[in-house]
Structure formats: structure tokens, C-alpha cells
Amino acid sequence: MSRAVPPKQREQIVVIGADAAGMSAAHQALRSAKAAGRDVDVIALEKTSDTSYSACGIPYLVSGTVGTTDELSARTPEKHRAMGVDLRMNVTATQIDLDTRTVTYAHNAGGEEEVVRFDKLVLATGAHPIIPEWAVTDGGELVGGVHPVKDLDHARHWLDLVSRRARGGIAIRRRAVVVGGGYIGVEMAEAMVQRGFSTTLLTRSAVMSSLDSDMSERVRETVQAGGVDVVTNTTVADIDIDSVDGHVRSVTGSNGQVYPTDVVVLGLGVHPATELGVAAGLPIGERGGYLPNERQEVAEGVWAAGDCCEVIDRIRGKYVLAPLGTHANKQGRICGYNTVGGSHEFPGVLGTAITRFVSAGTHVEVARTGLGTREATEAGYDVESLVTVGGTASGYMPERSPIATKIIADRRTRRLLGVQIVGGAQSAKRIDTAAAVLWGEMSVDDLAAMDLSYAPPFATVWEAIQLAARRLSDRM
């Protein structure tokens, strides 16, 4: 009999996607394995030529606030490799086989497909930008000048678009249409204004429609005052394309208006990139994302993290979409722990979000956490709410700016359900205090009574969000 035995294979963790979620998982797995004295190999497959970049930073790159795409990279591929990750760039995973425990991938440059075995698998495939039909040519390409804002290749494309001074020998008039009134839409509208574009923002419903309509209207007013022509309740009905160079010439709104333009920003959100998992038989939710359990597991030995997942809304106890880098990082880390024997749990989200719009003379900040009035009502709460306008600093201080705070609470239990802020400089980050109150399932009375910080440059003696909570508490 032969004495040869197959060499013991090292434990192999494969991560698909090398951005926030994937690389958080990869490094945490390596750290945890090291701490436990376990030998593991971590292989990461990345479709693009970029790792660990800040998608949220792209509007600030396009606006010129950030100098180079490199600055948006948290870690280069070389750095990841130096830290022990077997990182394979410019490769696209084409198949997951949960029976043979393998992932097949193709080199983007061509050549033979490869197969890699996994003991543990982490899906961190992110999300695709939503591309409407009118933005695509019959040939399946994006119309010239029309582009989404999701990854660094998009960022490079936008830097090119905003730098162009002429097209076909004709000077570009620098007009932009931004489609979508959410976070990316507003941030890109700011970028286009800062680049000197005459900018129109078209939105299906309202600007920042994740806010209640009274708060969203405050945002619309200031964005409009900041030089953006905001058109609400309007979608794109048609697009006019230059027959010579295939470049966009105008879009026609569902309101019948024609908006001549040089570029169109697609800021319509994203949908989870779950094709691979679906083909492998993994279930997805009604919003198209994987449905991880509290340990971020989607199948035996398979975890998922980041924008490809749905997440549990803590207040309603149901799956929602919340494609944000903060969750991706936290979930990735949890996957990393759990692939090497940990049992860490992701405790869900509140729907906290923040942004701002700044142009000459205008500075509006926007934030929200928890449920809006409609969401809370639909969830069965007996909703009471109130908007209070206060100040970010004492009335006599030059840094004072206005802050409108909407407090949403349940009349029966007095539990705080949500807070929305629209205000000037230094207003929006106060949302975190409200998020902490929601996290602790505290009441509107707790928020009104708690010991928050006061000094003239930082707050009014009744802190703005606390004054708002007190007024609602008094009324309830």
C-alpha cells in the first residue's frame, strides 16, 4: 500500500468583492485566525482595479474638493497583499458551487477561467447603480454624457466629463441634469454647481424624499436658493441624442418640459448585486438583497455583508435596504470574526443618514434617523410629531445657524421613533444623539430630560433637539 497521504489543505476563506465589506471581512478573518493560532488563507476576488475606496467621496472628487481618485482609496491592493490577503484583481466571479465548495472566476483580460476551493465564503458583491431604460442605447451602452455615480471608474468618467470644454469643436455650455433627489443626487448637484454647471435636478417625488414632506420641502427651498433648478414630481420621459456623436442633447420631463443639457447624472440609487448567489440557489428578499441571519450567514459556511444584503430595521424588526459604508464595514468585520469560529452578531440599523448641500452663500445640512411619519404609521404606531426651529449656538454668537428638528414619537408608549434635521452649519451631526436614544429604545421624555452639552458656541441652553423633544413631550 502506498504510504502517500494527501497533504493537509490549509483552511481557505474566499471573499468575493474587495471593497469595504469584503476587505473588512478579509482582514478580520486574518486577525482572528492569528489570535486563535489558526492557519487560514484568505483569497479575495475583485472585479475592478480598485479596492476599499470611498464611494461616498465621489461627489467631492467630482466637485474638485478632493484632488485625486487615489485620495478616495483607503488601502491599495499592494497594501492589502502586504497584510496577507491573496488579492486577485480584475477578475469576475462567474459561478459559485455550494456543493463542490468552489468559486469559478474569469480574468477580465481574457484567458482560461479559474476555480478556487473555499471552506468559508464571504459574499461582498455590493450593488449595481440603477440604470433606467432611456439612459441606454439600442446597443446596450450608456448614452454619451449620461452616467451613474457608484464606483471609481464612474468617478474617473465624471472627472473627464466636467473637465471637457468642447465637444465636436463646439464649446460646451456646461449644463447638467441630475436625475434623482436622494443623497447622491443632491451631492452631485452640489458638485455640478461648484464646477460651474447650470444644474437642474429632476426628482420623481421630492428632494430627500426619505424625509417627511415638510422637512423635505425645507431642503428643496435651500437647494433651489443655492442655484439648482429643482423640479419635483417629475421623471424623465424621453432623451434626445445627438445623431452624430451619440451624446445627450436634452431630456424631456414627464411634465412635458425639455431640459437641454451636456451631461446627465444618474442618481437613482442602487440594487443589490446578488446574481451569483441567486444562481447558486441562495434566497433573496423582496428588495433583492441576501437575507443574512444575525451572524450575517446566508447558508452553511457562507456569509454576506454590505450593499448586497438586506438589513434588519431595529425598530420595525423587518428587512430593509440600507446600502451604506458604515453597515458594510461593521458587517464585514462580523463576517471576518465568524468565518474563523466567532459568533458575532449585527444588531440591525436605524436608518441613520446625513448629507449637506453647499454652494456660494448656501449651506444646508440634512439628517434623519429612525422612522418617518409614514413608515411609523404603517408600522402601527400612534404617531405624534412636531417641527421646532431652534439654533445651533446661542443667539448672540456669530456661528449660530438655524436648525429645524422634527421629532416623531408614539403617543401610547411615548417612545421616540424618529428624528429629522434640516439646518445650517453644525446642525446635522446632532442626529447621532437621537440615534443613540433610538438605540436604547428611550422615550421622547428621556431625550428632553437628558444631560446634553451646552456652551454658547455649541448650543442653546435648551439644546435644539432637546427643545424639540420637550415641546412634543408637553403636547403628548
Added chain:
Amino acid sequence: MSRAVPPKQREQIVVIGADAAGMSAAHQALRSAKAAGRDVDVIALEKTSDTSYSACGIPYLVSGTVGTTDELSARTPEKHRAMGVDLRMNVTATQIDLDTRTVTYAHNAGGEEEVVRFDKLVLATGAHPIIPEWAVTDGGELVGGVHPVKDLDHARHWLDLVSRRARGGIAIRRRAVVVGGGYIGVEMAEAMVQRGFSTTLLTRSAVMSSLDSDMSERVRETVQAGGVDVVTNTTVADIDIDSVDGHVRSVTGSNGQVYPTDVVVLGLGVHPATELGVAAGLPIGERGGYLPNERQEVAEGVWAAGDCCEVIDRIRGKYVLAPLGTHANKQGRICGYNTVGGSHEFPGVLGTAITRFVSAGTHVEVARTGLGTREATEAGYDVESLVTVGGTASGYMPERSPIATKIIADRRTRRLLGVQIVGGAQSAKRIDTAAAVLWGEMSVDDLAAMDLSYAPPFATVWEAIQLAARRLSDRM
């Protein structure tokens, strides 16, 4: 038999002290009485000629940031009267008689004392600035050029002192010594620097000694870099007074150094003004303040609010001093409710505080909440702590400034006990998030996991205080 009956006397509420606590009580009593359909008279006695001013704003008045003392007044006496308060200004309460239910008061301008009956009494007598012996002449007056910073009369005095260009025909060299390294000391040092004074700050222990020493040292470094000569572990041993005009010429530190100066700021804190109550037989605590119960009652039908009270520290469950306008406003309001039959409760404090120091090229913000390491250790906790330096915005954003966060937690229960922040612009107000976590008695893991806001201008993807909590959580 005579049919004459004595006219029914209207219920009378007397408030002693017409600043934040007293006037919050007075107006809430009137509002609550009106809502309940009760007839009450509210009489307020005020020793000075000012009502409802912002003591915290005085350094910004002295610095020139705020233009006039009027701007620091939230409400004038006329406004209070128009709202229904029987406000008697420039009168000093001299005696409280709890048996006859009367308060005796003298007009500061002289004349007969008056006696006013009360059904309900609210003590809102505030605090006295601490005046060391060396600052007082044999005649019992303050040495010329030496002054505290507590009320608007002090503010007016300081405006006069910083405006003087000469004294006795000799040009003033504009040198200032600030004694005391707490909030007022640091804020007045900023004011003096902004007024062009060469400024020395003497402090018995450290700058911001309410912080742990490692954090306090960070403050010292930046205040020093901002142009203040900071001398720690030093008290004033002696003072040299001009024999001609009685004005300060220098102070000598306990370190033997002589500091020539034109003015001396007394920033040594305050002690509760409780003489009246003590004379009337009311108990006070070891820190000299009244000891109200949770409804702010100090005797049957007698309430107290604001700086004259000790307050319950929520974490340790014991009385402490926390003379701050935020507590005064909240407690005054509770007294107002309760004088007309309410049963509102003050839920205690966390010790939250915030300030900043700004001079050319320097901007440091400082905040704390909960217990420091020494306090927590003395309270019997098994203390674990860690300082983490992060950023207030993404690394590629121009508004990013550093933020050092110290997290203090209990190893046994993992409960968060305290947070301290020293950082640049937009760092310190994050303390409120930590305060909310403490209020909800949450753990360091909760702080690390919760859904806080992120966008590049506002935070890093792991929010700074959350990154700090996560690192401590990992280590525990």
C-alpha cells in the same frame, strides 16, 4: 353678627432670584396655573438690575465676539412683567421665615424693608464666585484690576478693564493673569488673548482638571500653542499692589515666579448661595448646596433650583455640584410645575460639559460626560479606558480635524462610564451621543455597534467615538 368675611387671598408664589432657574420657575408656574384654571400671583425678587442673562456668554462679551451686554439678556425685566411676573428688581431678600411663610427683603437703594407672604417659595439664589483672600484688600474690597466673571456687573467691569489704554498717565502693557484652569479660566484666557493681552494662566493642578490627566495635557498643549503661557500646579502665593492707586502690579506664584500684570481674572469656580436658607434652618450638603429631592423640594412648600443646589449624579447616585444653565433651566421648570400641584421630577445629571479655545491658528474643543477614571475607580468600578485619535471627517476632506476620544468603561459589566473628547473644529459636540448612551445605561459595545451617521464632510466611516469604543470593546 357681622357678615364681613376676610377677602380670600390669592395664592402667592415667591421666587428669590430672577435668572435662569428662577424665571423658568416663575413662567412655568404661571403657565401651569393658567392651564389648570388656578389664580396665582408670582412675585420674583432680584438682587441685581439684570434678569435672565447668559453667564456663559460673558467671556464672549469680554473677547469682543458679542457686542453688548444687552445681547446676553434672554428677557428684560419689562418682558417678564408683561408676561405676568410681579418682578421686583434691585431688592435683596434678607430673611425667610418658614413658620410665618414670609420673605423679608430690602431695597438696595435703601429705605424700609418689606415683607411678602408666600404660599409656595422657590429658592433660585444661584452661586457666589470664589474670591481668594489675596484678591481682597484689608478694607474688604477687591484689589484693583482683579475681578471674577459671574454676573453682568462683572461683565461690565471687564469690558471697562479691557478697554483701558492707560492708568495714571502710563500706558497699560496689556498683560493678564488668569487664575483657574477650568471652563471659565480657559474661556477668559481666550478672551484676553483676543483682546491682545499677553496672557498667563495659572492653575492649581491642570488645565481642565475635570478631564483625565492625559486628556487635560492635550488641552494644555493647544492652549499653550494658542499663545497662553500655561503654568500648572501653581497657586497664587502673593499679590503686589500699587501703593498709589491700589491696582494690581503682579502676582507671585507658589512656584516662586513673579508675573507682572495689569489685570487678574478670578476663574476659581463658584459656591452655592445658600445663606438665606441656612439661616431659615434648611439643610445643606457637604458641597454647600441645598439638597432637593427628585421634585426639587427642600421643605414643605419650598423648592430650590439652579446653582444653589447640589444635584444627583445619575451614575454614582450621589449629590454633586454642577452649576450649569442647562440644569438651572430644567430644574426651574420642574419647580414651576410643582408649585401649582405638579409632580415633575429632575432625573439627575451626567456631568456633561463642553468648551473650546480659539485664537489665531488654534482651535481646540473640549468635552466630557460621565465619570473620569479617578471618579469611576473611587466609585468601585473596575475601570478600563483607552484614548483613540481619529478624525472629524473623511481623510480626504478639507474640514477634517483630529479628535482624541477617551472611553471609560466597567470591565465587569461592560457598561460605558464616561467619555472625554479633545479635538479640533466640529469634534466636541459628539459628546452628546455619549451622554445619550450613558443616560440609557448602555454598554461600550452598544456605542461601538449603533447606527451613527456617516458622510465624508461629517465623519469617518467608523465614526470617531465609535472607533474608540470599538477598540476598547475589543480589548476588554
